[in-house]
Amino acid sequence: MLMSAEHVPVLAADLIAMLDPRPGETAVDATFGAGGHARLVAERLGPDGLLVAIDRDPSAQERFDRFAVEAPCRTRFVHAPFATALAELDAEGVRADVVYLDLGISSMQVDTPERGFSYTAEAPLDMRMDPGEGMSAADVLAEWDERRLVRVFREYGEERFARQIARAIVRERERRPLETTTQLVDVIVAAIPVPARFAGGHPAKRVFQALRIAVNDELCQIDEGLPHAWSLLAENGRFAGISFHSLEDRRVKRFLADLARGCICPPGLPICRCGHVPRAQLLARGGIVPGEDEQAANPRSRSARMRAALKLPTTEGAPV
Secondary structure, eight states: OOOOSSOOOTTHHHHHHHHOOOTTOEEEESSOTTSHHHHHHHHHHOTTOEEEEEESOTHHHHHHHHHHHHOSSEEEEEESOHHHHHHHHHHHTOOEEEEEEEOSOOHHHHTOGGGSOOSSSOOBSOOOSSTTSSOOHHHHHHHSOHHHHHHHHHHHHOOTTHHHHHHHHHHHHHHSOOOBHHHHHHHHHHHSOGGGTTBTBOTTHHHHHHHHHHHHTHHHHHHHHHHHHHHHEEEEEEEEEEESSHHHHHHHHHHHHHHHOOOOSOTTOSSOOSOOOOOEEESSTTOBOOOHHHHHHOGGGTTOEEEEEEEOOOOTTOOO
């Protein structure tokens, strides 16, 4: 079996069971990472199948190259944010039987201290999934005003002390630039009331999540990428999205629920006038979460939830 020792893919067996990749099919892995899911899918596709891998992180190219050498199917790599790459594939006319996304940050990014994603190690405040693109976390903290920081911490991190933390950051940056993870952690801890500092895990966890989401525009990526992912699917194609927090999961859930909704006419009408027909069949209502054994073996899987759907054949005149 082609399996990487450096990464444990979350909900891997469930993803294979839901998507059921078959010999000769085309699959799109929109968030390649370390290729854990891709290896399992590739084994199912066989020599006539094609796996297209997408990742915005330049370091993923090297991991993909190693994967491609031993992959039992044809392969292709696209270096771009997944919303951009999915749009490009859609414009090319690519049609996939399987599309899946493993959202959020990858284990390799967290475990590489110099990337600045972790609040437990001294590192530059970067947090960019592609270090060559866009603003770093240090840039955001230096340039965004207090009101905007409050909104980011509150909306993306669900941080109840967002205002106190943003105010403390603005005061601190007037004294010196915030350039390292430990500098930011110190400011956050000092801004939070003592009784609340460790009531819900590490006090910097929510702010680091919020900054990472803002720096990488992650929620817009999901909103823009999901329609293209669905458009890529051929009839009877299968889609799955694995989320790690409610902001991600809510978007996947609503997107698939809208596709699966049937007639929306008032119940009193004798015949349907809206013409709305389901375009998807939900494969796991409520989503699938890791079992106790997986959570024990891989604690990072605990917050994961997978939602999956089948693309139904379209009727004439119905939207796709």
